[in-house]
Amino acid sequence: MPVRIPPLAISAFTATSAAGQGRDALVAALRERRSGLVPNDISSRPLPCWIGRVAGIEAMGVPGPLVPLDCRNNRLAWLGLNQDGFLGAARAAVARHGPARVALVLGTSTASIAATEEAYRRYDAATGFPPGLLEPLLHSPHSLGVFVQAVLGTAGPCVTVATACSSSAKVFAQAERLIRHGLADAAVVGGVDTLCDSVLFGFNSLELVSPEPCRPFDVRRRGISIGEAAGFAILERADAAPQAPRLIGWGESSDAHHMSSPHPDGLGARRSMEDALARAGLALREVDYVNLHGTATPKNDEVEAAVIARLFPATTRASSTKGWTGHTLGAAGILEAVIALLALEQGFVPGTLNCDELDPHCGPQLARDNEPLAVRFALSNSFGFGGNNCTLAFAATAVH
């Protein structure tokens, strides 16, 4: 098993999704059990389903020098960076540590593919891609990393993790290793994913999209509602921010089972949780809250529910928050890490929205309603296509 790692301070964090722009809006939506899901009005052709759409992106711009990289994904990145004072905190961290000592590790699954989709819709055999969509980096899965690096001015390692729906959870693990092994003194981590035809029609082709708002862990669940989100966090050594919450562990694993279906016994999910606990030096009974992957596909929720029921004591609380935000794919890791951090900060466990009748695979850990709880230790699960799993472990400052 992995050995314990020193905790890192999470000196700033933010998230923007259909459930709200910035932390206060997200907390309010969670507390009031107000879902951000709306009927799909974004795909290029009709597709009856519900989506977690961030309002106002169409009217936005990006900073002048970055106009060649203007696209929905980078606009959402810019919107997300401008919440909760994050942009200022990140630039201050770059100034404090020096640009070369700050790593930038971001996750995405869609990147700016929406721009490539548009270029194909408007493609002309005689003249090629239309003006405004000619920048090669706009058609790169690394477009998010390029954009955010230009905004923040970092000069350390800058890389995009693209492992589908575990992408922006794995960024915490990769950044932690870079800091502990001396490649960086701080890291900006995060992820951005945007609604586009690729994911809407793609998941629809796999018959994984629900015609109604997603209902995680409900016995009558019918699949996912796709959402979009941006989220960011700053990781530094613990002494840099004594009052900040902590990243205390991470676990990563591969199912080695199927490209788009989880291992039936949750083998990889279990391993990523156990490895995160080992690095955190935590016992199962110490875990107060688990933010589940909980996509509302029949298979994911069945497998994940069974693993949680087998592994954790009845006192651990567990929930999926995708009823608020939809499944934000490559941004789900950071968005749900932020929700876990808010649970630590705010002293409550968000329940599982839209879950009326629990799947019988669920154990007593599954929280349907919001519950007040002094959360000391929280986990967040993110599982992706290719059987790619990641679990993060967080602690309130005072307890670790």
Place this chain on the structure above:
Amino acid sequence: MELDLNIAGIGIWGPGLAGWAAASPVLRGEVGTATDAATRPAPALLPPAERRRAPESVLIAVQAATEACAMAGVDPATLPAVFASAQGDVAITDYLCAVLATAPHELSPTKFHNSVHNAAVGYWTIAARCHEPSTALTAAADSAGAGLLEAAVQALDRGSPVLLAVHDCAARGPLAGIVAQTASLAVALVLAPAAAGLHGPRLRIRPAPAPLAAPPLPATLDALCPANPAAAALPLLAALAGARPARLTLPAAPGCLLELVLDA
């Protein structure tokens, strides 16, 4: 700060570079590339059905990765895997965007799940029955350096070998007018910390203040270098093929340069 490793295994697949044995004399400049070389490998690790229908990115990455593991004498199931690619599989992206532009409801579910950037490493872990951590990265033109850095850090973190595969494919369709990739190439290394007890040339990686002039590659490879981002790894492979010490620089990101010190 220095990352100290051994290169325990090497694999390669590209035009005229069908495996390490065939590629070594090309990289040494002793022979030219065979222009009629097969570019679509059939990696034995994949089940026969996957060998026939898997996307090119999966085939070339798995082929190079299999070869590197065999040279290192390690079971692929035991290695964490870091796959780095600038663009993933452009042919799949081209298919996806073309269908979405015309008949989005006809999208193939298999092509969709093959479109994720981690398709190659996903197929690899399934074929190798590998439950270890796996990841798929991109850093655009700097993907080779970013992948090398991540694999090296993971190897030292675990104290055991890690598989690195760097791969990119020729662009197809309208994207070929934008993405300047005209050849397909995959390179794989098994990187091991000294503690792992695997043999192979010693490689040290540290931050570099400024780029070093790279020794010229054989002229036969001139066309490949601008045609594929994975070719950024070829100067290291040329030094390995020549069994000669080398000091090279490789960018991991804009402003973030790595110095590679290879012992003979």
